[in-house]
Amino acid sequence: MDKTGAEILVEGLEKEGVDVMFGYPGGAILDICDCLCKSKIRFILTRHEQGAAHAADGFARSTGRVGVCMATSGPGATNLVTGIATAYMDSVPMVAITGQVPTSMIGNDAFQEADMVGITRPITKYNYLVKDVMDLPRIIKEAFFIASTGRPGPVLIDIPKDIQRAVYKNYSYPEKIDMRSYKPVYEGHPNQIEKAAKAIEKSKKPLLYCGGGAIISGAHEEILKLAEKCDIPVTMTLLGLGCFPGNHPLALNMLGMHGTQYANFATAETDLIIAVGARFDDRVTGKIDEFAPNAQGRVIHIDIDPSAISKNIQVSVPIVGDCKKVLSDLLKVVKPLKHPEWVKQIREWKEKFPLKYKNDDDLLRPQYIVEKIYEITKGDAIIVTEVGQNQMWAAHYYQYSKPRTFLSSGGLGTMGYGFPAAIGAKVAHPDKLVIDVAGDGSIQMNIQEMATAVINNIDVKIVILNNAFLGMVRQWQELFYQREYAFTDLVRYIDKDITTEDIKKDPSLFLPNFVKLAEAYDALGLRVTKKEEVTPALEKAFSSPKVAIVECIVEREENVFPMIPGGASVKQMIGGMA
Amino acid sequence: MQHIITALVENRFGVLANISSLFSARGFNIDSLAVGETHDPSISRMTIVVTGDDRIIQQVMKQLNKMIDTIRVSDLTEEAHVERELMLIKMGHTPKTRAEIVQLVEIFKGRIIDFNPRDLSVEIVGSSDKILAFMDIMRSFGIKEVARTGRVALPRG
Ligand SMILES: Cc1ncc(C[n+]2csc(CCOP(=O)(O)OP(=O)(O)O)c2C)c(N)n1
Numbered sequence: 001m002d003k004t005g006a007e008i009l010v011e012g013l014e015k016e017g018v019d020v021m022f023g024y025p026g027g028a029i030l031d032i033c034d035c036l037c038k039s040k041i042r043f044i045l046t047r048h049e050q051g052a053a054h055a056a057d058g059f060a061r062s063t064g065r066v067g068v069c070m071a072t073s074g075p076g077a078t079n080l081v082t083g084i085a086t087a088y089m090d091s092v093p094m095v096a097i098t099g100q101v102p103t104s105m106i107g108n109d110a111f112q113e114a115d116m117v118g119i120t121r122p123i124t125k126y127n128y129l130v131k132d133v134m135d136l137p138r139i140i141k142e143a144f145f146i147a148s149t150g151r152p153g154p155v156l157i158d159i160p161k162d163i164q165r166a167v168y169k170n171y172s173y174p175e176k177i178d179m180r181s182y183k184p185v186y187e188g189h190p191n192q193i194e195k196a197a198k199a200i201e202k203s204k205k206p207l208l209y210c211g212g213g214a215i216i217s218g219a220h221e222e223i224l225k226l227a228e229k230c231d232i233p234v235t236m237t238l239l240g241l242g243c244f245p246g247n248h249p250l251a252l253n254m255l256g257m258h259g260t261q262y263a264n265f266a267t268a269e270t271d272l273i274i275a276v277g278a279r280f281d282d283r284v285t286g287k288i289d290e291f292a293p294n295a296q297g298r299v300i301h302i303d304i305d306p307s308a309i310s311k312n313i314q315v316s317v318p319i320v321g322d323c324k325k326v327l328s329d330l331l332k333v334v335k336p337l338k339h340p341e342w343v344k345q346i347r348e349w350k351e352k353f354p355l356k357y358k359n360d361d362d363l364l365r366p367q368y369i370v371e372k373i374y375e376i377t378k379g380d381a382i383i384v385t386e387v388g389q390n391q392m393w394a395a396h397y398y399q400y401s402k403p404r405t406f407l408s409s410g411g412l413g414t415m416g417y418g419f420p421a422a423i424g425a426k427v428a429h430p431d432k433l434v435i436d437v438a439g440d441g442s443i444q445m446n447i448q449e450m451a452t453a454v455i456n457n458i459d460v461k462i463v464i465l466n467n468a469f470l471g472m473v474r475q476w477q478e479l480f481y482q483r484e485y486a487f488t489d490l491v492r493y494i495d496k497d498i499t500t501e502d503i504k505k506d507p508s509l510f511l512p513n514f515v516k517l518a519e520a521y522d523a524l525g526l527r528v529t530k531k532e533e534v535t536p537a538l539e540k541a542f543s544s545p546k547v548a549i550v551e552c553i554v555e556r557e558e559n560v561f562p563m564i565p566g567g568a569s570v571k572q573m574i575g576g577m578a
Numbered sequence: 579m580q581h582i583i584t585a586l587v588e589n590r591f592g593v594l595a596n597i598s599s600l601f602s603a604r605g606f607n608i609d610s611l612a613v614g615e616t617h618d619p620s621i622s623r624m625t626i627v628v629t630g631d632d633r634i635i636q637q638v639m640k641q642l643n644k645m646i647d648t649i650r651v652s653d654l655t656e657e658a659h660v661e662r663e664l665m666l667i668k669m670g671h672t673p674k675t676r677a678e679i680v681q682l683v684e685i686f687k688g689r690i691i692d693f694n695p696r697d698l699s700v701e702i703v704g705s706s707d708k709i710l711a712f713m714d715i716m717r718s719f720g721i722k723e724v725a726r727t728g729r730v731a732l733p734r735g
Pocket of ligand 1: 386387388389390391413414415416438439440441442443465467469470471472473
């Protein structure tokens with residue numbers, strides 16, 4: 001059959017199983033829009049292209065499927081960039097489609113021309129500029145394959161306007177894919193797996209350290225089995241949360257800069273690290289030379305991406321492969337083990353140094369709110385976060401027990417990620433409660449998506465921990481810059497000393513008024529200033545059929561503890577000591 | 579240490595840009611990079627000369643391998659291989675220096691490929707050492723311009 005480029009794209013998307021996508025129109029993508037609106041694919045019009053990219057990301061992270069976003073050429077496409085970079089850093093499968101000026105005008109600084117292939121080269125797994133409509137079917141097929149296999153990541157397809165209109169005679173969509181240059185390895189090498197089993201059997205204080213890769217590969221069951229079979233405690237990175245039940249006796253929760261004390265003590269003590277889909281990021285290791293001193297030369301690293309192995313630290317048993325596959329093979333060869341001393345030690349640490357905050361007065365603290373969210377939802381929600389203190393508290397005070405229930409921008413740390421990502425997650429899981437735990441700064445970065453959520457009945461819930469500060473940055477200023485709160489105070493009059501109490505009494509001291517803003521979008525807006533109001537407000541918001549904002553006025557200068565300053569080691573941990 | 583790495587890549591638009599952006603984004607220093615189509619027009623061979631310690635070279639290899647368009651990458655440094663570089667060098671000459679230059683070109687098994695009353699151009703093929711040595715000697719005659727291809731290499735056997 002003869003088809004135009006735009007028709008081929010839409011058919012390709014359908015063939016790849018796309019049933020929803022997020023985007024924004026413009027001159028250079030009109031042909032595609034015209035075809036899309038006649039297709040079965042649900043197109044969700046966001047209010048900013050960044051929102052579309054994050055929504056596609058949230059859709060992808062919460063499902064494991066490829067998220068799709070679309071924008072016009074030039075400014076539309078550059079607006080996607082932060083969202084693409086966010087997805088790239090966290091290995092999220094995504095296909096971004098951008099319109100481009102006609103082939104004949106490329107390179108002429110034409111109206112709304114931006115070199116998207118050049119701009120996105122370092123932030124995509126791969127990208128394409130389509131120069132011939134005959135290449136388009138193969139490119140679509142490849143793009144989805146590349147985005148979703150191996151270490152997943154975003155792929156951009158830039159389609160000039162004339163290619164969208166060009167006709168491909170006797171077109172057919174490719175059935176199979178064969179790329180001689182791209183063949184991800186899924187099976188771990190049996191010798192290496194054998195070696196890993198030996199190392200585990202020899203270790204007295206082994207530690208599983210699991211990252212986002214564990215979730216991507218769906219290795220949660222194998223991790224649980226290995227931990228229980230070999231009596232190994234499990235610590236997780238921010239992106240690893242949910243790959244192991246947070247309330248399991250062997251769970252150490254998060255490690256690193258804002259990790260639990262027990263996780264960081266265990267890391268300092270362990271004699272064998274078993275890294276699963278984690279990359280020894282600097283937020284995890286701190287000062288690299290002092291990271292896990294007793295496990296030097298005893299590190300097993302399982303990862304699908306060979307370039308992640310031995311990048312930051314020396315690895316003794318590298319295993320390239322899919323985490324789930326490798327672990328299930330490892331489970332077949334490793335003997336059951338017991339480490340009573342080690343596990344007892346861990347249990348003592350957990351009892352002695354739990355995560356805690358001051359909760360014996362009437363003041364409303366952000367941690368309390370996250371705890372209440374956990375209580376009310378019984379842990380059965382999808383929690384999405386913004387970036388900053390809100391993100392860390394959401395990681396600390398909610399116990400994640402299932403993969404893909406905690407979505408957060410880890411690698412890039414993108415403020416403004418949470419709300420649109422929550423929209424994407426909710427679209428994928430209409431029956432689940434999806435909550436964006438937000439800061440008052442971050443939420444303003446993509447607040448325009450309120451219209452998207454309300455109009456499309458995507459009833460996500462936003463809980464704003466409003467400290468009227470760019471809290472995490474303020475925390476650093478308090479600790480390392482002599483409390484000079486440069487450019488972090490978000491109150492109305494920064495020259496006045498405005499306290500939490502002042503804001504509670506007079507909402508006009510903070511802008512915007514989130515309750516009125518919610519109402520302006522025909523959403524539910526609730527304001528909480530006291531502890532006893534928290535549960536009723538959350539319950540009301542969560543049970544409402546509407547999009548809801550619950551704004552909680554929290555203690556302004558609450559800090560995230562414990563904390564290991566950047567580039568330091570566990571010895572320099574501050575805060576949270578008993 | 580200097581390493582010589584060869585990569586077979588898809589002969590596609592953007593591959594060279596991908597490789598050079600990979601190197602610059604990670605702060606790797608390329609000493610030279612040579613690219614050309616192979617006997618299969620859909621495949622190009624790149625020869626990359628890069629200096630770094632083992633860890634850096636390991637990362638270079640892994641990052642090259644990770645690129646979607648690379649078919650095969652190998653580090654030839656420790657393997658038996660042949661390698662060549664070509665240089666074109668243009669010098670001034672006078673009746674007094676002419677004979678000496680011609681003689682040196684012969685010693686280095688080079689060829690004079692352009693000649694006019696003011697200057698002459700020489701083609702030299704060989705190892706980088708040989709090329710550097712020739713260039714050094716020519717300095718005293720007044721080098722006007724130099725173009726080098728960078729090294730190309732093939733595994734032996
Ligand atoms: C787009 C972007 N700009 C700047 C930063 C730097 N930054 C990190 S955390 C933070 C403060 C976030 O403030 P808020 O959203 O109010 O959250 P809080 O820390 O108070 O919970 C800033 C500015 C960032 N991560 N992302």
